[in-house]
Amino acid sequence: MTNHLFSDEHVCTHLGDEYERFHGAVVPPIYQNSLFVFESFERLTEAMKDEQSSYLYWRGTNPTVEIVEKKIAALEKGEKCKLFSSGMAAISSAILTFLQAGDHVLSVSNIYGHTTKFFSYIEKFGVSHTNTPSTDLDVIESLIQPNTKVMYLESPTTMTFKLLDLKAVSSLAKKYGIKTIIDNTWATPVFQNPITFGIDIVVHSVSKYLGGHSDLVGGALITSKEIMDHLFYHEFQLLGGVMPPYEAWLVMRGLRTLPLRMKAHQESGLKIATFLENHTSVKKVNYPGLKSHPDYELGKQQLKGYSGLMSFELTNNSFDSVRNVINSLKQFQIGVSWGGFESLVISPNYGYNTEQLINSGMDPGLIRISVGLENVDELMEDLDAALKLKARSV
Structure with missing residues (x-):
C-alpha cells in the first residue's frame, strides 16, 4: 500500500509517526540539534554522499521536519516535500529552480503581491515576466513566448477567487515545455490536489490552514522526486530558507486536526x-462554493471542498464605505494573513490605489474575509451590523 491510498485523516494523525522508533511516544519528539555525530569518519563520508536521505546537519534533513514532509507529500499525492522557513522562501526557490538569464515567466490572474514583487526583483538577473488578468486559455496561450520556462498559478486566485482549469493549463504548458507552479494554500491538500491534474510543483504557506493556529510562519513545496532531487541541492540548501524543527512540530500539531478544521x-x-x-x-x-460563481461547475470537477476565505464587493464601492465596514466589525479582526482559528478582514483598497486595483481586475469596494472557527451566527450578526451601519453612514 502506498501513502497515497491512506485517508487524509490517517495521514494527518499517524503517517510517519513511527511509534517504535520514538519509544512509543504518541507525539514524536522535537530534534532541536544543529548537527548529528557519527561513530566513524567512514559513516560520515557515506552520509555526505546522500545528504537528502541522511541526518547530517540541520540545513539538510531533520527527523522532526521529515515526518511533516512525509505527511504533506502524501496529502498532496506528490513524491517529495520540503519545508521552508516561510511561504516566500518556498515560492522563490520553486521559481528559481527552473530559470536562468534570458528566460521568461508567465503568471496568471491575481497572485500574491509579494510573488509579483519577486518577479520584478529577478528582472535584474535577466528574467522577464508577464502577467495576465485573464484566466481564459486562449489568452494565456497568446502570451507564451519562445523563452517562457515557468507558468505561475493560483486557483482560486488572490482576492478575486477565480478558478483556473488546472488540467487544461497543465496540458498547455506541457505542449510548450513549460513548468507549472501553483500556490494551493487556499484549498489545502484536503480540498485540491493539483499534481493529479499535471501541475509540476505545489506551493503552500503552512502559516495558513496547515498550521491553523496563527503561531508559525513557514512554507512547503511538493513535487516529483526528480525535481526535488535537483531543488534540494541547489535552491533549498544554497538559499538556506529551511524550517526549524520547532516550527515543523507546530505544523505537525496543526495537521492532526486539518481535515476536521477544513470541514468547519x-x-x-x-x-x-x-x-x-x-x-x-x-x-x-x-x-x-456558491452556485452563482462563474466557475462553480469547474470547481465541482477539481475541488473536493471550499475553505473559509472569500471576498465581497460593496454596492457603494468608495474607500469610505470600505473603511467604515471594516472599522465597524467586532468579531472579524483587522489583519493580514488568514487560515487560523480567528476570523479576519482586510481590503486591497488603501484609499490611494483605485486605478491600480481596477487595472488588476479588482473592484475598489472589495473586502476580503477569512472565516474562522467562531460561532457562525455571531459572525453573520457582526457582518450584518457593520453593513447596515455603513449604509446609514454613507
Whole structure:
C-alpha cells in the first residue's frame, strides 16, 4: 500500500509517526540539534554522499521536519516535500529552480503581491515576466513566448477567487515545455490536489490552514522526486530558507486536526457567503462554493471542498464605505494573513490605489474575509451590523 491510498485523516494523525522508533511516544519528539555525530569518519563520508536521505546537519534533513514532509507529500499525492522557513522562501526557490538569464515567466490572474514583487526583483538577473488578468486559455496561450520556462498559478486566485482549469493549463504548458507552479494554500491538500491534474510543483504557506493556529510562519513545496532531487541541492540548501524543527512540530500539531478544521471552515464559509450574497449592501460575493460563481461547475470537477476565505464587493464601492465596514466589525479582526482559528478582514483598497486595483481586475469596494472557527451566527450578526451601519453612514 502506498501513502497515497491512506485517508487524509490517517495521514494527518499517524503517517510517519513511527511509534517504535520514538519509544512509543504518541507525539514524536522535537530534534532541536544543529548537527548529528557519527561513530566513524567512514559513516560520515557515506552520509555526505546522500545528504537528502541522511541526518547530517540541520540545513539538510531533520527527523522532526521529515515526518511533516512525509505527511504533506502524501496529502498532496506528490513524491517529495520540503519545508521552508516561510511561504516566500518556498515560492522563490520553486521559481528559481527552473530559470536562468534570458528566460521568461508567465503568471496568471491575481497572485500574491509579494510573488509579483519577486518577479520584478529577478528582472535584474535577466528574467522577464508577464502577467495576465485573464484566466481564459486562449489568452494565456497568446502570451507564451519562445523563452517562457515557468507558468505561475493560483486557483482560486488572490482576492478575486477565480478558478483556473488546472488540467487544461497543465496540458498547455506541457505542449510548450513549460513548468507549472501553483500556490494551493487556499484549498489545502484536503480540498485540491493539483499534481493529479499535471501541475509540476505545489506551493503552500503552512502559516495558513496547515498550521491553523496563527503561531508559525513557514512554507512547503511538493513535487516529483526528480525535481526535488535537483531543488534540494541547489535552491533549498544554497538559499538556506529551511524550517526549524520547532516550527515543523507546530505544523505537525496543526495537521492532526486539518481535515476536521477544513470541514468547519467550509460549513461556516458557505453559510456566510450565502448570507452576504443576499445582503442589500453587497453587490457581489467571490466564493467558488456558491452556485452563482462563474466557475462553480469547474470547481465541482477539481475541488473536493471550499475553505473559509472569500471576498465581497460593496454596492457603494468608495474607500469610505470600505473603511467604515471594516472599522465597524467586532468579531472579524483587522489583519493580514488568514487560515487560523480567528476570523479576519482586510481590503486591497488603501484609499490611494483605485486605478491600480481596477487595472488588476479588482473592484475598489472589495473586502476580503477569512472565516474562522467562531460561532457562525455571531459572525453573520457582526457582518450584518457593520453593513447596515455603513449604509446609514454613507
